[in-house]
Amino acid sequence: MADPAIAVSGLSKRFGAVAALDAVDFHVEPGTVFGLLGPNGAGKSTAIRVLTTILPPSGGRAEVLGHDVVREPAAVRGLIGLAGQYAAVDKNLTGRENLRLIGRLTHVRHSRVRRRAAELLERFELTEAADRPARTYSGGMRRRLDVAAALVPDPPVLFLDEPTTGLDPQSRNALWDLIRRLVADGTTVLLTTQYLEEADQLASRVVVIDRGRVIADDEPALLKSHLGNTVIELDMVGGERAARAADLLRAGFEEAPQVEGPHLSLVSRDGSRPLLEVLRVLESHDLVPGTVAVREPSLDDVFLQLTGHSGGTPAAGAP
Amino acid sequence: MTGAAAGGLTHAAPQLLxxxxxxxxxxxxxxxxxxxxxxxxxxxxxxxLVFVLMFRYVFGGVVAPALHGVSYVDFLIPGIFVQTVVFGAMNTAIGLAxxxxxxxxxxxxxxxxxxxxxxxGRTTADLVRNVFVVAMMTGVGFALGFRIHAGVPSFLGGVLLVLAFGFAMSWIFAVVGMAVGDPETAQAAAFPVLAPLVFASAAFVPVNTMPGWLQAFAVHQPVSRTADAVRVLVLGGPAASDVWQALAWDAGIVAVFAPLGVWLYRRAV
Incomplete structure (x- = not known):
């Protein structure tokens, strides 16, 4: 096994009495996408800020390509790119000026700065808007410019903090494609996300953190297989009806149906296929549900499965 | 490994450069x-601009007799230069915050x-802004009757002294901006410090009518030292001692506040 691109062991970060990171361990293989998954406030951004030398850790170790973030921060900064949760661009500068500024500050050769900026503007479909101040950009354009800025020095390790939050599906897919291409060319990407689907699409390994602690470290496929891949939700209009329906349906599913008041949820490994059978069984017992929903598992489902409590914050959960 | 370290996209220059x-x-x-x-x-x-008009026409008549033949506008403009860069330094705090x-x-x-x-980057940009503002104030001064009495080179020396002082003040306010972290507080925190520095000084009036305890402060603080030095360079007279005192203040301020500001930047979150 090659040396890890990112190695984190026993990493802690305290803010007063609050442990934002509590003895976190993980390794990221070079040339892969690594997903750091968790609800709001789980410690994802804190982990990124420690790894990018913005915050000093309270304990433990973190290395990027063999360089310790505390003892060799300058070396680490020369190897990384960061695109944050907030589009970190200067609104008074044009798109092109923003990229040139980052080029100068990352010491890209003078002869290359101009060409590199033009290349990235083209790749992120910002050429037309390149010479307008960024304050005239839409949220999606600003986010693309932000990711482009992170790529200016062609960093071997890229940190993306919730890169697709707030993007429309088309921009999101374009960004996913871009990440895949970067990784194919050898870049290592650590991305944080609240969305299981995103981690599943991109990452070859996923660590789930909750309240600063690692609660799962697995391949996304395995994580999903623990969970099934489709959730069928039924509103049975009454708790007693829900309990009866759960008894009837128990046989057909590997995971026991979950009952919460009048709501019944089933985990299917076979997409929405069992739905017809479910409805047929329920109808024959005069238990037709009030509403039916079929959805992909959300992070909340993972949480429920792993911790027995839901992600907790209202913003966590389904995309 | 791809990228910055080995890929030749970046250049290596000596640290200081x-x-x-x-x-x-x-x-x-x-x-x-x-x-x-x-x-x-x-x-x-x-x-x-408001200050120069107000002082020239509101207080000019009262102050003039105390100046022993120097016209008030010639006395005032060097003071206005200094006041301008001191108040302008607030922008450093606001910009950083x-x-x-x-x-x-x-x-x-x-x-x-x-x-x-x-x-x-912030203090340097504010220095460039001060070049424009001081040039404009010079034009306004001439329109109001201000004249150079000790030659253009000496006057330009005075302008450089004003700019150096503005640069030093920017470093103080860089520290204020880093310390308070939001622009409204930066502005509110700056004014109570600036007002006594600018008004209890030789910027607008001679200090010899102030009570003794205030005079002690007014004579020795950097706004007065700089205003007096610039005044000598504009009006004529032996300038060396005043200029050295003003430069010593500038150097001292930068020596203290620049490292302090960088230290705050390193640990700011």
Whole structure:
């Protein structure tokens, strides 16, 4: 096994009495996408800020390509790119000026700065808007410019903090494609996300953190297989009806149906296929549900499965 | 391994040159901002304009007899120069505090740029802004009857002294901006410090009518030292001692506040 691109062991970060990171361990293989998954406030951004030398850790170790973030921060900064949760661009500068500024500050050769900026503007479909101040950009354009800025020095390790939050599906897919291409060319990407689907699409390994602690470290496929891949939700209009329906349906599913008041949820490994059978069984017992929903598992489902409590914050959960 | 370390995309320059280049890159960014949001420049010129008119015409008549033959406008303009760059230094605090609230600062902190660059870039951009403002105030001064009495080179020396003082004051306010972290507080915190420095000084009136305890402060504080030095350079007379005192203040202020500001930047979150 090659040396890890990112190695984190026993990493802690305290803010007063609050442990934002509590003895976190993980390794990221070079040339892969690594997903750091968790609800709001789980410690994802804190982990990124420690790894990018913005915050000093309270304990433990973190290395990027063999360089310790505390003892060799300058070396680490020369190897990384960061695109944050907030589009970190200067609104008074044009798109092109923003990229040139980052080029100068990352010491890209003078002869290359101009060409590199033009290349990235083209790749992120910002050429037309390149010479307008960024304050005239839409949220999606600003986010693309932000990711482009992170790529200016062609960093071997890229940190993306919730890169697709707030993007429309088309921009999101374009960004996913871009990440895949970067990784194919050898870049290592650590991305944080609240969305299981995103981690599943991109990452070859996923660590789930909750309240600063690692609660799962697995391949996304395995994580999903623990969970099934489709959730069928039924509103049975009454708790007693829900309990009866759960008894009837128990046989057909590997995971026991979950009952919460009048709501019944089933985990299917076979997409929405069992739905017809479910409805047929329920109808024959005069238990037709009030509403039916079929959805992909959300992070909340993972949480429920792993911790027995839901992600907790209202913003966590389904995309 | 791909990228920056081995790929030849980046260049290696000596440390000191790099530090200067990083500071200039940030200064360039700040100056573009100033050009795109011209109201910042407009407001920083209106305020000294109001002051010069007010002092010239409201207080001029009262102060004139105490000046022993020097016209009040000749006495006033060097003081206005100094007052302008002192109040202008508030913009350094406001600009940095505003930056602190944006995601851009997070990015800067993750880049391999000099830790001093954000502060050097801000104080340097404010120095360039002061060049414009002082040039404009010179024009206004001439329109109101101000004249150079000791030759143009000496006058330009006075302008350089004003700019050096403005640069030193910017470093004080860079520290204020980093320490308070938001623009409204920066502005509120700055004024109570600035007002006594500017008004309990030789900037607008001779200090010899002030009570003794106040005179002791007014004579020895940097605004007065600089205003007096610039005045001598404009009006004529032996300037060396005043100029050295003013420069010593500038050097002392930068020596204390620049490292303090960089230290605050390193640990700011």
């Amino acid at each position: 790099r530090t200067a280049q990083d500071g200039l890159a940030v200064a360039w960014r700040n100056l573009i901002g100033l050009r795109r949001v011209p109201r910042l420049l407009v407001f920083s010129t209106i305020q000294p 505003t930056d602190m609230q944006t995601g851009l600062m997070e990015r800067f902190r993750s880049l391999p740029m000099a830790r001093s660059a954000v502060l050097v």
